[in-house]
Amino acid sequence: SAVISQKPSRDICQRGTSLTIQCQVDSQVTMMFWYRQQPGQSLTLIATANQGSEATYESGFVIDKFPISRPNLTFSTLTVSNMSPEDSSIYLCSVRGSGGIYEQYFGPGTRLTVT
Amino acid sequence: RKEVEQDPGPFNVPEGATVAFNCTYSNSASQSFFWYRQDCRKEPKLLMSVYSSGNEDGRFTAQLNRASQYISLLIRDSKLSDSATYLCVVKGTGFQKLVFGTGTRLLVSP
Numbered sequence: 001s002a003v004i005s006q007k008p009s010r011d012i013c014q015r016g017t018s019l020t021i022q023c024q025v026d027s028q029v030t031m032m033f034w035y036r037q038q039p040g041q042s043l044t045l046i047a048t049a050n051q052g053s054e055a056t057y058e059s060g061f062v063i064d065k066f067p068i069s070r071p072n073l074t075f076s077t078l079t080v081s082n083m084s085p086e087d088s089s090i091y092l093c094s095v096r097g098s099g100g101i102y103e104q105y106f107g108p109g110t111r112l113t114v115t
Numbered sequence: 116r117k118e119v120e121q122d123p124g125p126f127n128v129p130e131g132a133t134v135a136f137n138c139t140y141s142n143s144a145s146q147s148f149f150w151y152r153q154d155c156r157k158e159p160k161l162l163m164s165v166y167s168s169g170n171e172d173g174r175f176t177a178q179l180n181r182a183s184q185y186i187s188l189l190i191r192d193s194k195l196s197d198s199a200t201y202l203c204v205v206k207g208t209g210f211q212k213l214v215f216g217t218g219t220r221l222l223v224s225p
Contacts, residue, residue, distance in 0.1 A: 041217065103164060109157075
């Protein structure tokens, strides 16, 4: 499986500010995804990061709030914009390779607290 | 109805016990199924894929029942290190989207 790193691992931010999370993979991957896991909850897909084009967002998530970039096959960023305490969550990058049957692997996550 | 449903537990079992979790899914067209393990404050890690014929990996056995739309995970000879939350994952509707259950918590005690 791919080795996935995320930066920062955690942050505490003030409401109204924005945070950009980086996801780096050690090999080229077909698909990259961004998930959110709120305390005590399971994972919710935010969007699929598409290389060279706009991300595909799930219902309830919009580009203005969660802009995503994917300039190449190994890197993506997620920005959480104009943060509020409700954005406090763990944000996880996930990748799926060119092989396998939809097996996905996750980065270590970014733990965000908004005060 | 949720797309993927799991009993949240917790399942409290002694070391050496056998424990089984079930998960039901609503989309009969689902094609791919997985079990992930998530430790506290860590990312989910793929435990095993679930194939139509069932599959076994050491102490872990996964089964798929398409007719009843459920998958199961059996853990034999439980270890303390098996304590974690087990997530049932199904490839849901829409293009290549995975749907996660809320997880079943397992606590193995000495």
